[in-house]
Amino acid sequence: MQYRTYGKLGFKVSALGMGCMRLPRIIRGNEAIVDVERAFEMIRYAADHGVNYFDTAYGYHNKTSEAVLGEALEGERREKVTIVTKQPLGAMATQDDIRKNLENTLKKLRTSYIDVYLIHNIGKGIWEEIKQRKIIEEYEKFRAEGMIKAIGFSYHGQLPAFQEVLAYYDWGMCQIQQNLIDVKNEATEEAIHLAGKKGCALVIMEPLRGGSLATPPDAVQAIYNEYPVKRSGVEWAFRHVINYPEVSTILSGVSTLEQLKEDIEIFSKEDAVPGCLSKEEVSIIARVREKYLSLKSIPCTACEYCLPCPKGVNIPGIFGRYNDGVMFGSYDQPRRSYMFMSRGNSDASLCAACGACEKKCPQHIDIIDKLKTAHEALKGWIE
Numbered sequence: 001m002q003y004r005t006y007g008k009l010g011f012k013v014s015a016l017g018m019g020c021m022r023l024p025r026i027i028r029g030n031e032a033i034v035d036v037e038r039a040f041e042m043i044r045y046a047a048d049h050g051v052n053y054f055d056t057a058y059g060y061h062n063k064t065s066e067a068v069l070g071e072a073l074e075g076e077r078r079e080k081v082t083i084v085t086k087q088p089l090g091a092m093a094t095q096d097d098i099r100k101n102l103e104n105t106l107k108k109l110r111t112s113y114i115d116v117y118l119i120h121n122i123g124k125g126i127w128e129e130i131k132q133r134k135i136i137e138e139y140e141k142f143r144a145e146g147m148i149k150a151i152g153f154s155y156h157g158q159l160p161a162f163q164e165v166l167a168y169y170d171w172g173m174c175q176i177q178q179n180l181i182d183v184k185n186e187a188t189e190e191a192i193h194l195a196g197k198k199g200c201a202l203v204i205m206e207p208l209r210g211g212s213l214a215t216p217p218d219a220v221q222a223i224y225n226e227y228p229v230k231r232s233g234v235e236w237a238f239r240h241v242i243n244y245p246e247v248s249t250i251l252s253g254v255s256t257l258e259q260l261k262e263d264i265e266i267f268s269k270e271d272a273v274p275g276c277l278s279k280e281e282v283s284i285i286a287r288v289r290e291k292y293l294s295l296k297s298i299p300c301t302a303c304e305y306c307l308p309c310p311k312g313v314n315i316p317g318i319f320g321r322y323n324d325g326v327m328f329g330s331y332d333q334p335r336r337s338y339m340f341m342s343r344g345n346s347d348a349s350l351c352a353a354c355g356a357c358e359k360k361c362p363q364h365i366d367i368i369d370k371l372k373t374a375h376e377a378l379k380g381w382i383e
């Protein structure tokens with residue numbers, strides 16, 4: 001296993017981190033529960049084969065992921081690993097809730113401290129409230145009391161708001177989405193350089209875009225096939241993020257032991273280190289990115305000119321998920337993420353067809369009709 005330094009916090013962390021958002025599941029009717037025995041086996045296998053970084057969150061797997069991780073690591077393994085978990089603003093109805101949620105998390109994780117505690121999923125829409133309610137200051141109290149060792153945030157959104165959040169506080173770490181498709185999407189690769197300059201540990205999530213980059217469509221595979229060294233779609237995608245020197249850990253949300261073993265093998269290679277990509281490999285990845293993007297069905301550029309919608313519909317987010325389904329030939333992962341939009345009251349079913357957004361769209365997208373199409377394709381995930 002390759003190890004890296006965790007920004008100015010200085011932890012030695014495995015370059016591969018195990019994400020606990022996609023643990024193996026058992027579906028029972030309209031309910032899905034974690035397959036605990038298989039999850040234990042995977043978590044313990046990871047901890048015993050060089051992975052010393054585990055990421056979970058208050059809400060993953062209907063609030064059961066933390067408990068599964070805690071039980072799997074209880075005892076000697078816990079002291080050998082870094083545990084990171086997150087609390088979302090949505091769970092912090094009152095200031096008292098912030099402390100109660102952390103206390104509950106510590107019980108679930110069967111530990112007396114969290115290595116890094118994040119404010120979950122900061123974005124432009126909630127940043128003002130986080131500042132106003134002094135949530136970072138609450139976290140500082142927890143650190144002073146020894147309940148957490150460091151404070152960080154996970155982020156989904158565009159670069160300008162990321163810059164603002166990063167500059168606001170002396171964060172121990174930040175976690176952003178990055179993969180070979182998203183170099184210019186979300187916070188973009190510029191966010192990686194900014195975090196690195198600040199000495200903030202940087203953790204990458206969604207390096208495989210929810211697993212979608214693992215199975216390239218024929219048009220993409222044909223590009224990979226031109227290269228003399230044969231690699232899986234998974235390895236190409238991981239190597240894209242391994243290449244950045246600013247990155248401390250790359251999270252993989254594995255669902256099977258086989259996926260975990262494949263990941264460990266890739267991250268244990270001698271050349272799985274920053275700067276691993278040759279010029280030719282960088283150019284192959286750029287062509288792969290263009291090919292994927294050419295498969296998009298709705299020409300939404302995520303410019304957000306159509307927002308805000310009076311009903312709260314997250315128009316670019318919905319189109320992004322729909323396009324992912326078309327691009328990758330599977331709606332599994334987009335459906336899961338759309339389910340969270342439904343819980344957050346921002347899904348397409350809320351559209352009242354007022355037409356305000358269509359007048360503002362520079363791409364002249366028939367948004368109302370396309371939202372209906374996307375909703376039909378994306379609804380129905382069971383969690």
Ligand code: SF4
Nearest residue numbers: 309351352354355357
């Ligand atoms: S048409 Fe629908 S999505 Fe567009 S602004 Fe009106 S309610 Fe929102």
Ligand code: SF4
Nearest residue numbers: 300301303304306361
């Ligand atoms: S204005 Fe059009 S292109 Fe821009 S985010 Fe909205 S739907 Fe997408």
